[in-house]
Amino acid sequence: MMTSPSASHWRGPRWALSLLLAGLGMLGPFAIDTYLPAFTAIGTSLAATPVQMQQTLSSYLLAFAVMNLFHGALSDSFGRRPVVLVGLSAFALASVGCALAESIGALVFWRAVQGLAAGAGMVVSRAIIRDLHAPAEAQRVMSQVTIFFGVAPAIAPVLGGLMLGPLGWRSIFWLLAGIAATLALANARLLPETLAASARQSFHPGHLLRGYAQLVRNPRFLALVVASGVPFNGMFLYVLSAPAWLGGLLRLEPTQFFWFFITSVAGIMAGAWLSGRLAGRMPPRRQVRWGFLVVGAASVVNLLLNAVLEPHAAWAIVPVAVYSFGWSLLTPVVTLLVLEQAPERRGMASSVHSSIGSGANALVAGVLAPLVMHSALALALASFALMAAGLLAWSWVKRQVTA
Numbered sequence: 058m059m060t061s062p063s064a065s066h067w068r069g070p071r072w073a074l075s076l077l078l079a080g081l082g083m084l085g086p087f088a089i090d091t092y093l094p095a096f097t098a099i100g101t102s103l104a105a106t107p108v109q110m111q112q113t114l115s116s117y118l119l120a121f122a123v124m125n126l127f128h129g130a131l132s133d134s135f136g137r138r139p140v141v142l143v144g145l146s147a148f149a150l151a152s153v154g155c156a157l158a159e160s161i162g163a164l165v166f167w168r169a170v171q172g173l174a175a176g177a178g179m180v181v182s183r184a185i186i187r188d189l190h191a192p193a194e195a196q197r198v199m200s201q202v203t204i205f206f207g208v209a210p211a212i213a214p215v216l217g218g219l220m221l222g223p224l225g226w227r228s229i230f231w232l233l234a235g236i237a238a239t240l241a242l243a244n245a246r247l248l249p250e251t252l253a254a255s256a257r258q259s260f261h262p263g264h265l266l267r268g269y270a271q272l273v274r275n276p277r278f279l280a281l282v283v284a285s286g287v288p289f290n291g292m293f294l295y296v297l298s299a300p301a302w303l304g305g306l307l308r309l310e311p312t313q314f315f316w317f318f319i320t321s322v323a324g325i326m327a328g329a330w331l332s333g334r335l336a337g338r339m340p341p342r343r344q345v346r347w348g349f350l351v352v353g354a355a356s357v358v359n360l361l362l363n364a365v366l367e368p369h370a371a372w373a374i375v376p377v378a379v380y381s382f383g384w385s386l387l388t389p390v391v392t393l394l395v396l397e398q399a400p401e402r403r404g405m406a407s408s409v410h411s412s413i414g415s416g417a418n419a420l421v422a423g424v425l426a427p428l429v430m431h432s433a434l435a436l437a438l439a440s441f442a443l444m445a446a447g448l449l450a451w452s453w454v455k456r457q458v459t460a
Contacts, residue, residue: 075198077247078185079205080240081141081178084148085121088171088233089114090213090318093299094311095226102226105161113161113168114297115423120172122415128180129408130268134260137181137188137404138250144177145241152234156227171233178240180411184403187396188251193337199389200333204326214299215315258402268402272409278398279413280454284345285391286414288352288384288447290421291440292321295377297422298430306368306433316370320378328385341390342455348387349448355380356441360434368433380440391451 092099100110132140151174154167186198220228258264272278295302295317303309303317328348335344359376366372392410399406421443429435 075201076205078182079202081182085175085179087213088175091217092229094214094218095221095229098226103161109161112165116165116169117172118419118422120169121176122412122419124173125176125180125412125415126408128177129404130265132181133258133402133404136250136252137185138248140177141181141244144174145237147174149234149237152230156230176411180407183407185251187403195393196336196389197333200329203329203385214318218311268405277454277457280450281391281395282410282413283450284447285388287417288444290417291443292381292384294421294440297426301430307370307373309370317374320374321381324378324381325385328382332386332389344390345387348383351383352380352444356444360437360441363434363437
């Protein structure tokens with residue numbers, strides 16, 4: 058065990074570490090949101106059907122989910138820094154491949170490679186936070202990371218839309234390559250190695266398989282993963298459905314989509330700020346309960362409004378923003394509870410957590426979103442069901458975790 062790891066490994070201000078780790082965590086979502094406004098333009102340029110264009114998203118998310126199983130285990134064995142730096146470098150190269158793609162098949166391939174690399178930062182950054190800090194301080198840092206992280210979904214589609222017109226869709230992937238390269242350089246210089254050599258795990262296949270088996274056989278771990286990961290999709294569903302929902306149902310112009318992203322991100326940032334303020338002041342179970350009360354109320358209101366009113370931007374965006382607030386209020390707490398289920402294998406626990414969540418994201422993107430995106434009521438029902446799944450999981454596990 059390390060003594061006062063925060064003092065010995067990171068001597069800068071907490072916000073600077075949070076910003077560095079948020080950059081690692083935001084890269085994966087940023088790679089989704091930035092190119093969404095370019096769907097039509099890419100499809101026209103590469104003669105791709107809407108189904109083929111959806112595959113550029115599904116392949117990314119599926120690869121992200123699969124590789125997330127290994128990022129954390131690799132960091133438990135070889136250290137946090139090498140996994141982060143290799144992941145960022147691979148993402149930069151894959152982004153160049155996307156920018157140079159001349160067919161939809163090539164784009165789908167390079168998007169999958171992006172997905173394989175993108176999760177390294179997100180998975181390992183969570184383990185780094187817990188390596189460095191005790192639970193209450195880790196919650197504050199996790200919340201601060203979420204605040205910075207929340208800026209990405211607001212900026213990404215707006216930036217992608219602004220670049221699309223004058224520079225074309227390929228410029229979006231050049232931008233992603235540049236961001237990844239910049240992050241790689243920054244982390245090579247600044248990121249500390251937070252896992253002591255004495256704490257590293259064997260990378261022997263048998264040892265790894267036993268570790269994975271222990272986690273997936275632990276019902277408390279799985280329930281916490283569902284409680285933290287599945288409700289996110291109640292919000293993410295609307296992001297994935299943005300072109301059909303905002304443009305088709307709410308009749309907004311693409312230049313007006315930013316209203317949805319700004320209000321949702323404001324909710325995420327406000328919830329994360331409050332979560333950090335409550336760290337050490339409110340018992341974790343109570344904070345999660347309040348978070349689920351907010352997302353539950355937002356889901357019910359959203360469902361009722363869509364059942365009785367015609368879709369309209371004046372009211373339809375608000376419940377999703379409130380839902381985002383509730384989700385970010387509870388998720389830093391539940392994420393840390395997930396890691397506490399395997400303190401000697403935090404990287405692996407973060408990997409399995411991210412992989413299951415990303416697998417759910419991929420299913421929502423590839424199966425659920427196309428089924429419901431053209432109906433406001435169907436979207437609301439699907440969002441409510443995803444929230445309810447997380448709430449049921451939390452209701453079962455809450456008495457088994459630290460109060």
